[in-house]
Every structure is written in C-alpha cells, then in structure tokens.
Amino acid sequence: MHFAQYYLDCLSQASYLIGDETTGRAVLVDPRRDIDDYLRDAEAAGLRIELIIETHFHADFLSGHLELARATGATIAFGETAETGYPIRRLRDGERIYLGAPADGEAPGASGTSGTSGAPGTSGAPGTSGAPETFEPSRASGVTLTVLATPGHTPESICLVVHEHPDADEPYGVLTGDTLFVGDVGRPDLLAAAGLTPEEMAGRLYRSLRDKLLTLPDATRVFPAHGAGSACGRNLSTETTSTIGDQRRLNYALQPMTEAEFVRLVTAGQPATPGYFAHDAALNRDGHPLLDTAPPAALTLDEALAARRDAGAVLLDSRPLAAYTEAHFTGSLHISLDTRFAEYAGSVVAPGTPIVLVSDPGTESEARLRLARIGYDHVLGHVQDPAAQLARHPELVSRTHRLAPDEAPSAQAQLVDVRNPAEYAAGALPGAVNLPLASLPGHCATLDPDRPVVLYCRSGNRSVIAAALLEARGFRDVRDISGGYEAVAPAAG
Known part of the structure; x- marks a missing residue:
C-alpha cells in the first residue's frame, strides 16, 4: 500500500x-x-x-x-x-x-x-x-x-x-x-x-x-x-x-x-x-472555475489606487506585522503572510471583492495562491516595490498606533477583545466587549467611530488586522495593545 x-x-x-x-x-x-x-x-x-x-x-x-x-x-x-x-x-x-x-x-x-x-x-x-x-x-x-x-x-x-x-x-x-x-x-x-x-x-x-x-x-x-x-x-x-x-x-x-x-x-x-x-x-457543492496559476499582474501605485477608487478593490498588505505598523497605505487592510493569511483574509474581506496585493517582492504569487485556496480569485495584481512607493508618497502613508502592555487605555476608549468566545471566557480584561475577528465586519456598527477604540487579542496579531479594518471603515482613533492579552494579563495579575 x-x-x-x-x-x-x-x-x-x-x-x-x-x-x-x-x-x-x-x-x-x-x-x-x-x-x-x-x-x-x-x-x-x-x-x-x-x-x-x-x-x-x-x-x-x-x-x-x-x-x-x-x-x-x-x-x-x-x-x-x-x-x-x-x-x-x-x-x-x-x-x-x-x-x-x-x-x-x-x-x-x-x-x-x-x-x-x-x-x-x-x-x-x-x-x-x-x-x-x-x-x-x-x-x-x-x-x-x-x-x-x-x-x-x-x-x-x-x-x-x-x-x-x-x-x-x-x-x-x-x-x-x-x-x-x-x-x-x-x-x-x-x-x-x-x-x-x-x-x-x-x-x-x-x-x-x-x-x-x-x-x-x-x-x-x-x-x-x-x-x-x-x-x-x-x-x-x-x-x-x-x-x-x-x-x-x-x-x-x-x-x-x-x-x-x-x-x-x-x-x-x-x-x-x-x-x-x-x-x-x-462553491464546493455547485462547482467553481479551475485554478489560474498565472502570477499576479504588476501594478503601478496609480493603477492600484484607481482600482480601489473605481472597482471597489481593497489594498491587502501581506508584509510582516512590523513593516505594516511602521508604514502602510492609508485605508489598506493587513494580514501578514506568515500567519493564517487565507483564513483571516476570508474573515475581513467579503467574497468577490477585488483585491490588490501589497506584498514584499517575490511573495505576491504565494499570497495569490493562498487566497485562491479559499476561492478568492479576484486578485487584480500587486503593487510594485511597495516599500519604495511608501517612501516616495508620505501623504498616502499611515502608521498603526500601539499601546504598550503597561499603558492603560483612556477612560473614554471602547475596549474590544477580538479573540474567540472560548478564549474570552477563559479570561479577559475588565470592561472588554468580545467581538471575535471573524464577527467584527458585521458588528462594526455596534462601535462608535467617533470614540477611541482599543483592541487586543492573544498576542497582538489579530488586533492589528482588526485595527486595519476599523481604520479602513473610517474610525478616527484606533489603537491595539502590543503583545495582546498574554502580555497584559501577567502584569495585571
């Protein structure tokens, strides 16, 4: 055998x-x-x-x-x-x-x-x-x-x-x-x-x-x-x-x-x-188009921004977390390729949405394949050399604001735990409301976009994904806790 x-x-x-x-x-x-x-x-x-x-x-x-x-x-x-x-x-x-x-x-x-x-x-x-x-x-x-x-x-x-x-x-x-x-x-x-x-x-x-x-x-x-x-x-x-x-x-x-x-x-x-x-x-029940193995098209920054403006595309940044938090295109979503990239993408990007990848050179084909594995085939292309483009266009750049584990959120902040229910039930920060990452796109309306939002997860990865989502949806003051619950809970105890 x-x-x-x-x-x-x-x-x-x-x-x-x-x-x-x-x-x-x-x-x-x-x-x-x-x-x-x-x-x-x-x-x-x-x-x-x-x-x-x-x-x-x-x-x-x-x-x-x-x-x-x-x-x-x-x-x-x-x-x-x-x-x-x-x-x-x-x-x-x-x-x-x-x-x-x-x-x-x-x-x-x-x-x-x-x-x-x-x-x-x-x-x-x-x-x-x-x-x-x-x-x-x-x-x-x-x-x-x-x-x-x-x-x-x-x-x-x-x-x-x-x-x-x-x-x-x-x-x-x-x-x-x-x-x-x-x-x-x-x-x-x-x-x-x-x-x-x-x-x-x-x-x-x-x-x-x-x-x-x-x-x-x-x-x-x-x-x-x-x-x-x-x-x-x-x-x-x-x-x-x-x-x-x-x-x-x-x-x-x-x-x-x-x-x-x-x-x-x-x-x-x-x-x-x-x-x-x-x-x-x-799709698995009814049928789907066969996999397209061609590499994603290389796009200029102007072409990528036009796709977002005219076709409703999202800019999906697959670079490592540290690079994204330091500098990213304003309004882009983030899921690092070294995490559960496809699953998280399927949690925050609606099926059928056109996608433009913002990937480290040489990783865009892997990002496209992982998206294809969950049926996300509508990848329009990738931004060429995103690090250089970010350096050339500071007017288009934002950075992620992160709280240190020992830094207390403001009293006005909405504290959101984006872990799964079982994680939340096992222990959470006082006053935190549980909105798991996979549920967050459908529950953004439960949060006030004009009040500060502080997010946390287990170790600080899902919270950055969630922060990017809220920023893309117009929330004005979004922060996450670096290191997540694992970093905060021992200090709190």
Missing part, C-alpha cells in the same frame, strides 16, 4: 493519497486546489489517481476535486446524500472500494459496477471514467476502503476505513474527515448544514461517533482532515495522527455521556465562523 498524508500548515488541512502498488490504482481524499504535488508523487510511485473522494462539502477551503478530475480523468465521489452541480459517484454506507485486482485474475470491473450507480450525467462527462469498481469481497485482493456514513458535521459526511487487504484482521487506519479530529470532533453549527439546527446535527454526530467510529479497534490509526488552528473545531491538537484508542481515552467529546450532554458540550463555545465559509461550501 502507498499511503501519504499532505498537511498544509497555513490552513491546518490534510489530504491523502492511497494506492495499491500492485495495480497502480489510487484515490485522492480531500485534495486542496493546487494539485501539482499529488500529480508528481503519484507519477513517481507509479500510481494512477482514478477516484477523488471528498469526505464532505468543505467550508474552510476550496477543494481541488475539479482541478484533479480535469488533470487525471478521475471520478469525483461524495457520500450518498450529496447533491452537486457536477457529475459525481455516490458512495453508500458500508460500500467497499477495492484498489487491487480480483483474486482470480479477472480484469477490473468484471464482477459489476454497483459503486458507480446514481452518478448523474456520467455519460461522456469529464472526470467520470476509470473509477475503481466494486468487486465481490471473496474475489478481490489488495488495498480496500470501506465507506462509513457519518453525518453530524454536515449531512453528507463520510469516513473511510483503510485495509491493506480485504481480509485483514484490523484496519490500517480510518480517514475521519471533519467527523473526528485529534482532540476534538467536528463542529455541528456551520452553514454547510443549512436547514438543520446545531442541536440536530450534534445528535447525528453523537450517533456517528458512537455507532461507527468507536466500534473500530483501538489500534486503528486516525487520520483527520484538520489540525490545530482550524476553525472547524475548538480544541484540535497539533498532532496530525492518532489512534481510536487514544481518542477514546483522551478526547473530551468521546468520554461516556448521554446524547443530551454531548449536544450541550459540542454546541457551546465554538469559534466565530469566518465570513467566507458559506461561500466556499457553496
């Missing part, structure tokens, strides 16, 4: 390439949009990607199933209840996918194709041929995947149990998507599950975990779709793999409890939902 995990730190996202080395047949699970690594590694291992499986409609990134299907001719597959705007193969609960050959040496597909039934519009459509067929278990050999329907995070969620051989006593592992993480479980309140309440989805999640995943042997390896930092849960570990046994012992949501207790536990204190999540879930 060929088994590879691809972990993307900037989105805390994992995808998987699984293949049978005797036949060369392979599947790719939960691919990101830039697919070159998968294609290169599959070719090097002598594998053909024949099936692309999505564990659910992802909300936090734009999947690469359409790009991969175009490049390989592979079929796209989802759980049985999924409804999409493009042809798919629907995978039934309990269905087995055999990547090896029939044990008696017959050609693949000789014993039927029940696994491809129900895929609309497959005749002649790109990406619907060559999918691994379903063989009778007694006649098949090699790497095998078993589909588990595990609704809860979303209605169509599935997990995939991996066996190196169909008759193996124990599974090699299980790909758990967003149903089970290392240290957490999938949140049940995202817009991908529109029409169902968080409580209803949490009840489904409880049953999926208890009736499906926790019936697997303790030694079964757990391979989730996300790790620490993802907004798809609230307590994800920095570890990217685990075992069912360790999660049974250590995961707070898998401890003995009633369904009602579980529902109360997992519906409380979830992170604020970034604004782009609903946008990405819809």
